[in-house]
Structures are given as C-alpha cells and as structure tokens.
Amino acid sequence: MTKRAVELTDPARELASLASSLIHVGITKQLRVLPALAKGIGVDDNAPELLDLLACVGRRLRSLEGLANSLGEDELDKDQRQELVQAIGSFGQLVHPRNASQDWDHLRHQLLPDKSVTAFRWFSSNAKKFRPLRVIADSDREEALQRLEEVLKEVRTDPNISDWMQAPLVEGLEQAALALKYLHCFGHEAAIAELLLLHQRVEHFIQRNETDAQSGRSSPTITSVLNAVCLAANIFILPHEVAGALERYGSWTQSAVRAIASSKGDYPQRLLPPPRAILPSEVAVGKKRDEDDCDKVAAS
Incomplete structure (x- = not known):
C-alpha cells in the first residue's frame, strides 16, 4: 500500500x-x-x-x-x-x-x-x-478488496477448516468485501463495522486453530484472513491528532480500526523453546547425579 x-x-x-x-x-x-x-x-x-x-x-x-x-x-x-x-x-x-x-x-x-x-x-x-473521514484512494481500496477476495477463495477450498468455522468466515469475508466494493454506499462506519465483526470471528477461530494444532489439524489460512482484515482496516486509520479530536465527539470507529490493525502478529506462538547449549559444568553435575542414582539402586 x-x-x-x-x-x-x-x-x-x-x-x-x-x-x-x-x-x-x-x-x-x-x-x-x-x-x-x-x-x-x-x-x-x-x-x-x-x-x-x-x-x-x-x-x-x-x-x-x-x-x-x-x-x-x-x-x-x-x-x-x-x-x-x-x-x-x-x-x-x-x-x-x-x-x-x-x-x-x-x-x-x-x-x-x-x-x-x-x-x-x-x-x-x-x-x-x-x-472527519479519511479519503480512501481507489488503489488502496482495490488492494484490500483483492486480498479479501483471495483469502475468501482459500477459506472455501481449505480442507483443514472445519465446516462450523468455514460458514461464518465465508459470510464475514463476503460482507466485508461487499462493503469495500460499494464503499460509496456503505460508508466508512458500516464498512468498519463489518471488518470489526469479521475480526472478532477470526480472533475466536485463531484460538481454536491453536488448539487444533496440538491434535495435528490446523490451518494457516485463518491467519491469512486476519492479515487481510488488518490490511483493510489500515486504509481507514486517521492521523492521531485527527483521531483524537474525533474520539472526543463520541465516535467509535477509529478505536475499532486501530484495534483491528494492531492485532496483526499479536497472537502468541505456542511453540517449544529452542534447544539451549549445555555447559561442561552441567554435564559433570548430570553425570554425578546419574552415578548417585545408580548407587542407590544397587544398595536397594
């Protein structure tokens, strides 16, 4: 962008x-x-x-x-x-x-x-x-729309996404894409509302996806959906000084798009820590512990 x-x-x-x-x-x-x-x-x-x-x-x-x-x-x-x-x-x-x-x-x-x-x-x-609203350049809107449509195809064809996840993701992506395609009718507020609703669904499914990963079934497509939603939210973000004035008048939209955009990459990677080098002194301690254990077994 x-x-x-x-x-x-x-x-x-x-x-x-x-x-x-x-x-x-x-x-x-x-x-x-x-x-x-x-x-x-x-x-x-x-x-x-x-x-x-x-x-x-x-x-x-x-x-x-x-x-x-x-x-x-x-x-x-x-x-x-x-x-x-x-x-x-x-x-x-x-x-x-x-x-x-x-x-x-x-x-x-x-x-x-x-x-x-x-x-x-x-x-x-x-x-x-x-x-105040941000003027959305056609190129930015089309880029975000294209990415939403791409991940929509991925969601529809990914065999690792359960049916109960797929249906609401497809519906949410279709609505978000429609809002961007016809932004001149939807307006900023309705488009942001669609993105926020989709984002909430994706957050829930990402947590479930992490659980599924432990059982050997998960899908990176759900993370791709999150990234696409973040990209779309970014085009609505106003400069901080303008957004601050907007919030004083009770608007929720900037808080929403900033929350969506900032969620990219916030999900913890639940992986095992990398192997740590073992020092020679630790090897000696471990060897001594093993010898003591053997002596105890022999004595019993």
Missing part, C-alpha cells in the same frame, strides 16, 4: 457526491426509479445486494440528520438546519423501496433537486469537525 498524504472528507460531502452521481444518471424513456438508482450506484438492477445498498444509504442519511440535530445554533442556525434536514428526508424518500416503480425523472427532480446537493456541501465544513 503506497504511503501518501492523508486527505480528509466527511459524511455530508460523501453523500453530496453520491447524490450528484444520481442526478447525472442518463435519462431514457420511461426509466423507473430502481433501475436508475442501480445505474447511479454502479450495480445491476437485478443484483440481490441492491436493496441492501439502498438501505445503507438510508441509514447514512439518518446518521447525518442525527449529527445535524445534535449541533447547537452557534454551529448550525435554525434555517440551515431546516434546509439540510429537508434535503436529507427527501433523499431518503428517493432511495426508499416503496418508490422503486415510480418515474425517475419526475421523482428525482422532486426529491433530489440540485439545491439538496448544495445543502450537503455547505454542511460539509461542520461535519468535518465532528465526523
């Missing part, structure tokens, strides 16, 4: 970017809302994950509304708050499944006008103070 200067973004700016991409979806005759949303997101409208992605967008909108409502009037005046909350609510209606079959062009102009994107963008400066 290439080291570069850390750029910051925030939930409002990211949602503004997503809204802008939806606004610029090409209009075709009788285009419905669901296919249009799928096109804007970059997924097939028959893909099973589409509704999950839209639900993620809805949750992010509610989270942003919660942030806006938590600010005092010295940080966000009443009129600005009202305009922002209205933009959030309208955007949420647009991605709601109940409107899936509506006419896209009409509903988009009604629920996601250009002024909504403007409202998100001007709130960005405030949002960045309380919820």
Whole structure:
C-alpha cells in the first residue's frame, strides 16, 4: 500500500457526491426509479445486494440528520438546519423501496433537486469537525478488496477448516468485501463495522486453530484472513491528532480500526523453546547425579 498524504472528507460531502452521481444518471424513456438508482450506484438492477445498498444509504442519511440535530445554533442556525434536514428526508424518500416503480425523472427532480446537493456541501465544513473521514484512494481500496477476495477463495477450498468455522468466515469475508466494493454506499462506519465483526470471528477461530494444532489439524489460512482484515482496516486509520479530536465527539470507529490493525502478529506462538547449549559444568553435575542414582539402586 503506497504511503501518501492523508486527505480528509466527511459524511455530508460523501453523500453530496453520491447524490450528484444520481442526478447525472442518463435519462431514457420511461426509466423507473430502481433501475436508475442501480445505474447511479454502479450495480445491476437485478443484483440481490441492491436493496441492501439502498438501505445503507438510508441509514447514512439518518446518521447525518442525527449529527445535524445534535449541533447547537452557534454551529448550525435554525434555517440551515431546516434546509439540510429537508434535503436529507427527501433523499431518503428517493432511495426508499416503496418508490422503486415510480418515474425517475419526475421523482428525482422532486426529491433530489440540485439545491439538496448544495445543502450537503455547505454542511460539509461542520461535519468535518465532528465526523472527519479519511479519503480512501481507489488503489488502496482495490488492494484490500483483492486480498479479501483471495483469502475468501482459500477459506472455501481449505480442507483443514472445519465446516462450523468455514460458514461464518465465508459470510464475514463476503460482507466485508461487499462493503469495500460499494464503499460509496456503505460508508466508512458500516464498512468498519463489518471488518470489526469479521475480526472478532477470526480472533475466536485463531484460538481454536491453536488448539487444533496440538491434535495435528490446523490451518494457516485463518491467519491469512486476519492479515487481510488488518490490511483493510489500515486504509481507514486517521492521523492521531485527527483521531483524537474525533474520539472526543463520541465516535467509535477509529478505536475499532486501530484495534483491528494492531492485532496483526499479536497472537502468541505456542511453540517449544529452542534447544539451549549445555555447559561442561552441567554435564559433570548430570553425570554425578546419574552415578548417585545408580548407587542407590544397587544398595536397594
């Protein structure tokens, strides 16, 4: 992963970017809302994950509304708050499944006008103070995603991983990979939550894997999964000075990604210690002890 200067973004700016991409979806005759949303997101409208992605967008909108409502009037005046909350609510209606079959062009102009994107963008400066996010370079995201997909294949084909371990590992890796692939929909918080859940599973399985090693059956693939999760967590880590400010506002995400990333290699190697050189004096002592033992046996 290439080291570069850390750029910051925030939930409002990211949602503004997503809204802008939806606004610029090409209009075709009788285009419905669901296919249009799928096109804007970059997924097939028959893909099973589409509704999950839209639900993620809805949750992010509610989270942003919660942030806006938590600010005092010295940080966000009443009129600005009202305009922002209205933009959030309208955007949420647009991605709601109940409107899936509506006419896209009409509903988009009604629920996601250009002024909504403007409202998100001007709130960005405030949002960045309380919820700064790291700009994830596509190359870093793709590298982490590729590694997750590689270990997913390993888990599926490794005969040394028990079925009861394999199923939750596969599910966790699939969800984590999906979150990275569609990070613009999941958002940082949901993606980190998926990585944290997967990490907790892997930690448990590594302990079990060490126990299995004593009985002659273990799999290095589980450690590979841990390394892949650590790699993915690293792309979300903020500089300490930014993370410290973030934690003061009650965010859990940086504590989570740092805990995941720092776990790499923390598991004790339960191996026998290497052989130690035996000094000549120890040989003499051992020989004398053996002779004494022989004398005792003869006397008995």
